[in-house]
Amino acid sequence: MSTSTSAKSANGTASDRTVILVTGGTGLVGEAIRWVIDNDLDPRFRRREGEEWIFLSSKDGDLMSWDDTARVFDKYRPTNVLHLAAMVGGLFKNMKYKLDFYRNNMLMTDNVLHNAHLKDVNKVISCLSTCVFPDKTPYPIDETMVHSGPPHDSNFGYAYAKRMVDVANRAYHEQYGRQFTSVIPTNIFGPHDNWHLDDAHVIPALVHKCYLAKKNNTPFIVAGSGTPLRQFIYSRDLARLFVWVLRDYQEIDPIILSVGEEDEITIRQVADTIVDKLAFKGDYRWDSTKADGQLKKTASNAKLRKYLPDFKFTPFDQAMEETVKWFLENYETLRK
Ligand code: NAP
Numbered sequence: 001m002s003t004s005t006s007a008k009s010a011n012g013t014a015s016d017r018t019v020i021l022v023t024g025g026t027g028l029v030g031e032a033i034r035w036v037i038d039n040d041l042d043p044r045f046r047r048r049e050g051e052e053w054i055f056l057s058s059k060d061g062d063l064m065s066w067d068d069t070a071r072v073f074d075k076y077r078p079t080n081v082l083h084l085a086a087m088v089g090g091l092f093k094n095m096k097y098k099l100d101f102y103r104n105n106m107l108m109t110d111n112v113l114h115n116a117h118l119k120d121v122n123k124v125i126s127c128l129s130t131c132v133f134p135d136k137t138p139y140p141i142d143e144t145m146v147h148s149g150p151p152h153d154s155n156f157g158y159a160y161a162k163r164m165v166d167v168a169n170r171a172y173h174e175q176y177g178r179q180f181t182s183v184i185p186t187n188i189f190g191p192h193d194n195w196h197l198d199d200a201h202v203i204p205a206l207v208h209k210c211y212l213a214k215k216n217n218t219p220f221i222v223a224g225s226g227t228p229l230r231q232f233i234y235s236r237d238l239a240r241l242f243v244w245v246l247r248d249y250q251e252i253d254p255i256i257l258s259v260g261e262e263d264e265i266t267i268r269q270v271a272d273t274i275v276d277k278l279a280f281k282g283d284y285r286w287d288s289t290k291a292d293g294q295l296k297k298t299a300s301n302a303k304l305r306k307y308l309p310d311f312k313f314t315p316f317d318q319a320m321e322e323t324v325k326w327f328l329e330n331y332e333t334l335r336k
């Protein structure tokens with residue numbers, strides 16, 4: 001890996017500061033990055049000497065507010081920004097709050113990217129999602145297809161707002177030479193997720209529902225048909241890849257960060273794994289009146305594999321084991 005970039009001060013002279021500002025630093029991905037830079041066994045992904053990492057929460061400033069965002073940038077004067085903060089949620093939250101997903105995420109993107117531009121940040125990495133891709137599309141999906149057709153109806157507010165990150169990145173690059181880029185993770189899970197029963201993504205929502213079903217001796221009811229397919233990435237694997245992107249990925253175009261197509265699994269397999277990990281023996285059923293969402297969004301990780309042919313993803317079963325253990329150990333204080 002190359003050494004990290006140095007900052008340019010206002011008068012144009014290079015300084016040695018490396019201040020990495022992580023927006024959304026208290027979320028699923030932010031906490032995983034914090035864990036990886038301090039604990040990973042592979043030195044390529046650990047914090048380097050002289051690097052200062054700042055992990056922001058919404059309490060440090062509301063990134064939907066221009067003034068708060070400007071204040072945060074003036075306070076920390078970052079050389080690099082990992083922009084994770086967003087309004088985030090699973091299928092059912094996306095279906096309920098399409099306008100909020102659109103506006104809130106557009107505002108955060110614009111405030112963060114424009115402050116990064118005005119304050120001469122060397123590199124910004126923002127986070128898209130495989131939800132942004134067209135609903136009707138050839139498979140596998142790749143990075144060239146972000147704008148190739150309408151996204152799935154269930155989450156068009158979120159999807160269009162996230163697509164605009166890519167538009168902004170290209171425009172900042174072409175007009176000002178900025179190095180603003182983005183990554184496209186598939187469905188993420190791990191410690192520090194949001195475990196809300198109605199609004200969360202499928203894995204945390206179902207872990208929480210199954211836990212309560214076992215505790216209260218009630219049925220474990222899973223939404224939909226169980227047939228949709230998803231590629232799941234463990235948050236700590238994604239965090240390692242984020243550190244690699246920060247240090248070594250030089251393109252403006254996005255890169256999909258995903259396990260391979262062969263690792264795509266059904267929602268039924270997800271629910272079965274949760275039942276197994278929580279040793280749930282009670283009544284387990286499907287509610288087919290609830291939405292399935294997009295049937296699949298199979299993404300290719302060929303571009304990632306060209307850069308990192310040897311990167312090892314944590315096996316799904318092991319990552320689920322660690323996630324459920326973390327959930328049980330932290331039940332009293334987790335986001336739910
Ligand atoms: P998360 O766990 O919900 O965390 C969201 C983070 O954003 C929190 O740190 C939150 O701060 C912060 N935040 C939210 N609104 C804010 C505001 N108005 N001002 C300042 N900070 C705000 O999200 P995540 O799952 O880590 O997602 C990280 C990124 O990955 C997002 O850009 C998301 O779109 C993308 N992504 C997620 C998934 C997934 O499956 N989770 C999949 C693909 C892409 P507080 O803790 O203070 O609330």
Ligand code: GDP
Nearest residue numbers: 090091200201202205222223224228291292293
């Ligand atoms: P998506 O990948 O963006 O659609 O997001 P999710 O993580 O919300 O996964 C949605 C898929 O999981 C759909 O097929 C849902 O029908 C299914 N699912 C089953 N039970 C649940 C649940 O309790 N919450 C969520 N969010 N999805 C569920």
